[in-house]
Amino acid sequence: xxxKTLHTPPAWDYNPSAWSQxxxxxxxxxxxxxxxxxxxxxxxxxxxxxxEPFFGDGSRKVLHSSISKLLPVPDALLGAFGYxxxxxxxAIGSKSRWKTKPWIVILFxxxxxxxxxxxxxxxxxxxxxxDAWCTLCLGSALISVIMISPxxxxxxxxxxxxxxIKRKKxxxxxxxxxxxxx
Amino acid sequence: MWARIVNAFLGLLVMAxxxxxxxxxxxxxxxxxxGPLIITTAVIAMWEFNQNVRxxxxxxxxxxxxxxxxxxxxTAALTTDLILGLLVILFAFIKVNVSKRYGGGWRSxxxxxxxxxxx
Numbered sequence: 304x305x306x307k308t309l310h311t312p313p314a315w316d317y318n319p320s321a322w323s324q325x326x327x328x329x330x331x332x333x334x335x336x337x338x339x340x341x342x343x344x345x346x347x348x349x350x351x352x353x354x355e356p357f358f359g360d361g362s363r364k365v366l367h368s369s370i371s372k373l374l375p376v377p378d379a380l381l382g383a384f385g386y387x388x389x390x391x392x393x394a395i396g397s398k399s400r401w402k403t404k405p406w407i408v409i410l411f412x413x414x415x416x417x418x419x420x421x422x423x424x425x426x427x428x429x430x431x432x433x434d435a436w437c438t439l440c441l442g443s444a445l446i447s448v449i450m451i452s453p454x455x456x457x458x459x460x461x462x463x464x465x466x467x468i469k470r471k472k473x474x475x476x477x478x479x480x481x482x483x484x485x
Numbered sequence: 486m487w488a489r490i491v492n493a494f495l496g497l498l499v500m501a502x503x504x505x506x507x508x509x510x511x512x513x514x515x516x517x518x519x520g521p522l523i524i525t526t527a528v529i530a531m532w533e534f535n536q537n538v539r540x541x542x543x544x545x546x547x548x549x550x551x552x553x554x555x556x557x558x559x560t561a562a563l564t565t566d567l568i569l570g571l572l573v574i575l576f577a578f579i580k581v582n583v584s585k586r587y588g589g590g591w592r593s594x595x596x597x598x599x600x601x602x603x604x
Contacts, residue, residue, distance in 0.1 A: 312588055312601065313588060313591060313601045313602075314586050314587075314600040314601040314603065315585075315586055315587055315588050315601075316587075317584045317585060354558075354588040395510075395556040414509075419525070423521050423522070423525055426521045427517060427521050428519050430500075430513070430515055430517040431505075431517045431518065444521075448524070448525050448526060448528050448529070451528075451529050451536050452528070452529050452530075452531065452532035453532065455532075455534075455535065456532070456587065457536060459534065459587060459588070459590070459591060460588065462498070462594055463588045463593060463594065463599070463601045466593075466594055466599070466601075466602075467601070467602055470602065
């Protein structure tokens, strides 16, 4: 049960930077990372086959498609890197980081967004362009979409804080960087 | 919350129906794009402070209703998308009573006297 503490932002009924709020996101990021790492290692040839319980040849087709090879690094490894960035930016900072480190909260919000967006684009391209589905790819995309909202409440709290700083005519830039102005 | 879950499930049906019902390519392609968008919208809107994101599913729902006519879908695809589209629109309108305060929410960022500055 969430309760207000001294670290709760004004007019909020819970603290979005509380560890109880952030730990589920770290778990999602870790699971996403492990799935993507596994798929990336398959793309690199470390494993000969990939686990695909529903769609037969689907995962193999998707993971060895031309889309997956667009960039110098196999795309699942880029996904793994994205989840790692999510985990790191989600973990840094105390339970008052909406106030003490807005820059990290905003970075975290920015990391989660594009990861989610790219996941959706890749999900769409599976049947559209490749005529195949990949179960673990879909699972990982779902994880990145689920992470979007829970990451955004902290962002809202930080933006409200910066709004208060601005209205008080203090330095928004300093507040953003976590240099206390009040 | 349950209305968002229903829409996520409907989005899944939109994604799966082309295979199950053997849609022609144009109908399948449209479903493959719209389905994930419906699910994503519904999932994001599951969190109270973002619940207004649900209105984007009115757009996706309307698209599912009109696309079959614009692109002359087969009967199976037309019927499926018409029904799913109408349902998605319907459930997108169901709102939850917000149970917690979020400092006045996203709109507070544009207000002269936001809730979080009133305490």
